[in-house]
Amino acid sequence: MDTRQTDTETVTALVAEAVAAPSMHNAQPWRFRYLAGERTVLLLADTGRAMHRSDPEDRALTIGCGAALLNLRAAAAHAGLTTGVRLLPDPGEPLLLASVRLGAAPRTAADDDLARLRPAIPERHTSRHPFEERDVPEDVRAALRRAAALEGAELMFPGAWHVETVLDLVHDAESRDALHPEGMEDLHRWTRLGPEAERATDGVPEYAFGPRLRDGKAPLRDFAGRRPVAHRAGAAFEKHPHLALLSTPGDDRADWLSAGQALERVLLEATLAGLATSLTSHALESRDLRLLARDPVGGRGHVQMVLRLGYGPRGAATPRRPVQDVLDIVE
Structure with missing residues (x-):
């Protein structure tokens, strides 16, 4: 050949x-x-x-x-x-x-x-489903930290007080969307409802939305918003979500590329370890909220992504362009 x-x-x-x-x-x-x-x-x-x-x-x-x-x-x-x-x-x-x-x-x-x-x-898919109330073992956390470090980033597992701060920031971002509906323009552009979901090659189709959050504190963006989705039920999510913050020393384009490589390396390592994962950047899309997501003690680095980790369904595969x-x- x-x-x-x-x-x-x-x-x-x-x-x-x-x-x-x-x-x-x-x-x-x-x-x-x-x-x-x-x-x-x-x-x-x-x-x-x-x-x-x-x-x-x-x-x-x-x-x-x-x-x-x-x-x-x-x-x-x-x-x-x-x-x-x-x-x-x-x-x-x-x-x-x-x-x-x-x-x-x-x-x-x-x-x-x-x-x-x-x-x-x-095998890696974003899971917008409830996770078990079960700790992630320290040896798995160490492997995920190492994965991020290999790409020049830092993965930290915030304590309870810091987790609550991050969850508050997510809720602040949701409130801003409610007050300024034009901020939902990008989300509406990239969600796929009804028959469009079955033939989509990009965006988030309705079958990947997961259930509505009826109870719990998981930081999930509701891709449906106020739009009806047939047969979509509500569910109770974990009350104590396990979050990780991915940070880089700087905040320029090279740092963002490093953050992306570190993020995927962490996600693949997590998948091999049997973890389900989801991501949220909702609280990071406004610069003022993003600064508040930092470690409240050290305050170092620039948070690039919030990860939710746990044991549960891995979620549906979303479509890809040929x-x-x-x-x-x-x-």
């Missing part, structure tokens, strides 16, 4: 793994370009999928692209390839977020650690 054809088939498979990453409202704000002569995959932001009201600086967009980059790296390592990654390689091309040169150098322990995560990629819609191959 022609080597270039093999490369093309391999890259197509790698990108299929990459796009399984989470992104805000499942907007999938990425594009990939494969430069066959250089054996290099370029990751680009798709600003046509940006959310100008809820993500005006493209922070969440960039985090989602970082998560896709981590999946690409893990899939490549599993396929026996090494990856030379450069973040923001060309200041003159603001949409170009990363370049990944594929190689066949001797494997390292770091490659093996990435390859170990690959089976979790198709690889041919997001990958261009340049011979």
Whole structure:
């Protein structure tokens, strides 16, 4: 078989793994370009999928692209390839977020650690269902902290008082949405109801909304809002949710890409450990609320994502765009 054809088939498979990453409202704000002569995959932001009201600086967009980059790296390592990654390689091309040169150098322990995560990629789904009132063991927490640290981020498990602060911030964000309904514009754009949910290739379909929160304190965004969803029931969620805060030392585009890679690495590690996960950035979409989410004692770092972890249903898989819609191959 022609080597270039093999490369093309391999890259197509790698990108299929990459796009399984989470992104805000499942907007999938990425594009990939494969430069066959250089054996290099370029990751680009798709600003046509940006959310100008809820993500005006493209922070969440960039985090989602970082998560896709981590999946690409893990899939490549599993396929026996090494990856030379450069973040923001060309200041003159603001949409170009990363370049990944594929190689066949001797494997390292770091490659093996990435390859170990690959089976979790198709299994990881956002769960908007109740979790058990059951602690996450310390050895699992330590593994998740290590996963974040490997990508230059910090994962902290806040104490009870800090958790209550974060939950209050989520409620503040919900109240702002109620007072300013135009803030719901992005959410409505990216939710799929009725027959549209069955044929969707992006967004959050109604079958992934999960039940309405009838009781409990889980920080969940209700994607239905006041819109009716047939056969959707309410449920009691955990009263003591287990939250984790993912932070980076800085708060620029490179930090957001690192946060995305750390986020996905944590999520894949959690999936391998049998945990269900969900994400919320609701309280982080307003800069003033986001600052209050920091560790109240140390106050260091910039919180990029709030994770909810626990034992329960993993949730439904959300749709993905076909690889041919997001990958261009340049011979």
